[in-house]
Amino acid sequence: MKQPESPSVVSRRGFVVGMTAAVVGMAAAGTNSRADDEPLIDIHQHLGYSGRPDDVLLRHQREMGITTTILLPAGRSVNTPSTHDGVSNGLQAQCLGNEACRQFAELYSKEFRFGSNEVPDIDGATREIDRYLKLGGVVIAEQKFGVECDSREMQAIYALAAEHRVPVLMHWQFQMYNYGFERFHRMLEKYSKVNFLGHAQTWWANIDRNNTDQTVMYPKGPVTPGGLTDRYLSDYPNMFGDLSAGSGLNALTRDEGFARDFIARHQDRLVYGSDCSDQAGSGDACQGSQTIAAIRRLAPSKAVERKLLYGNAKKLFRL
Numbered sequence: 361m362k363q364p365e366s367p368s369v370v371s372r373r374g375f376v377v378g379m380t381a382a383v384v385g386m387a388a389a390g391t392n393s394r395a396d397d398e399p400l401i402d403i404h405q406h407l408g409y410s411g412r413p414d415d416v417l418l419r420h421q422r423e424m425g426i427t428t429t430i431l432l433p434a435g436r437s438v439n440t441p442s443t444h445d446g447v448s449n450g451l452q453a454q455c456l457g458n459e460a461c462r463q464f465a466e467l468y469s470k471e472f473r474f475g476s477n478e479v480p481d482i483d484g485a486t487r488e489i490d491r492y493l494k495l496g497g498v499v500i501a502e503q504k505f506g507v508e509c510d511s512r513e514m515q516a517i518y519a520l521a522a523e524h525r526v527p528v529l530m531h532w533q534f535q536m537y538n539y540g541f542e543r544f545h546r547m548l549e550k551y552s553k554v555n556f557l558g559h560a561q562t563w564w565a566n567i568d569r570n571n572t573d574q575t576v577m578y579p580k581g582p583v584t585p586g587g588l589t590d591r592y593l594s595d596y597p598n599m600f601g602d603l604s605a606g607s608g609l610n611a612l613t614r615d616e617g618f619a620r621d622f623i624a625r626h627q628d629r630l631v632y633g634s635d636c637s638d639q640a641g642s643g644d645a646c647q648g649s650q651t652i653a654a655i656r657r658l659a660p661s662k663a664v665e666r667k668l669l670y671g672n673a674k675k676l677f678r679l
Contacts, residue, residue, distance in 0.1 A: 398666070399427045401673040402648070404502070404529070404559070404604040404633025407431050407464055408456035414464065416639050421471070423641025424634065424649055428679060429472050431461040432502040432529065435479035442481050442505040451504050453637065458492045473679065475499040475529070480513040486520050493524045498677045501529035502559070509540045510547055518551040527555040527676055529602060532562040534574040541566070542588065548596040555676060557631070559602040563589055564611040567622065578610050583618040593626045600676060601626065603651055603668070604633030612654040619658050627664045631673045
């Protein structure tokens with residue numbers, strides 16, 4: 361069964377087109393988060409996120425000052441162990457699927473790109489991903505399913521990514537999504553031509569060498585360098601970090617002294633994403649805007665700031 365298109369792709373297209381003029385006007389009146397009209401790439405957003413209407417997403421991204429947004433689709437809605445019997449459908453957040461993201465990005469082609477995704481262990485998964493990569497998808501994402509990271513099904517996806525020369529973005533969450541974080545170095549070595557993006561709670565908690573309790577999703581307090589995530593970024597040139605969501609923001613703000621050094625050391629491996637479902641697009645109500653502010657505050661130079669907010673994503677996604 362295809363991912364619901366709320367209520368149909370045709371009506372979605374008509375609605376978005378009809379709202380364009382009004383949204384442009386509202387966006388023009390908003391606060392632009394960009395400095396001096398510099399480009400800003402957001403590699404992690406979702407259509408239909410927590411029920412957010414399309415026109416609000418468009419206004420939200422413009423309010424943040426985003427010049428290019430990559431929409432990450434969900435896979436099909438299925439009740440399988442990998443979706444936790446349906447709990448994880450819609451990326452556990454009502455996110456829409458491949459076709460909805462492709463059509464929205466087509467309507468706003470100057471501002472949006474799209475990824476390709478599917479539940480990895482269902483019949484025809486790689487065929488579905490391949491189809492949308494051929495239609496212009498720039499990443500396989502967001503892989504957020506209850507599977508072993510080195511399973512046969514996931515390795516088929518990594519091989520497809522190598523064929524298409526696109527990154528794979530993975531949501532790491534202990535005992536929930538992408539099992540076997542401590543073994544992932546084997547995949548980085550085996551698929552050395554594939555660029556991987558780490559994201560979410562387990563990825564960012566493990567910047568700390570002293571992170572011993574993997575059940576703590578948002579650890580606080582001082583960070584000791586040398587955690588598994590820190591080592592993956594140092595040791596593997598095909599490993600990158602997606603700074604989006606509360607997990608990424610927490611990693612930047614829990615120990616800002618560490619974060620300054622972390623950014624300086626990994627300046628070529630970190631990319632900005634928002635992954636926020638709010639309707640504001642600015643201020644304390646918008647997590648994505650807070651992450652932009654944190655990057656600007658903590659980056660050691662303007663050149664490094666631009667790498668994180670634009671340059672690294674431009675290279676990684678060939679934009």
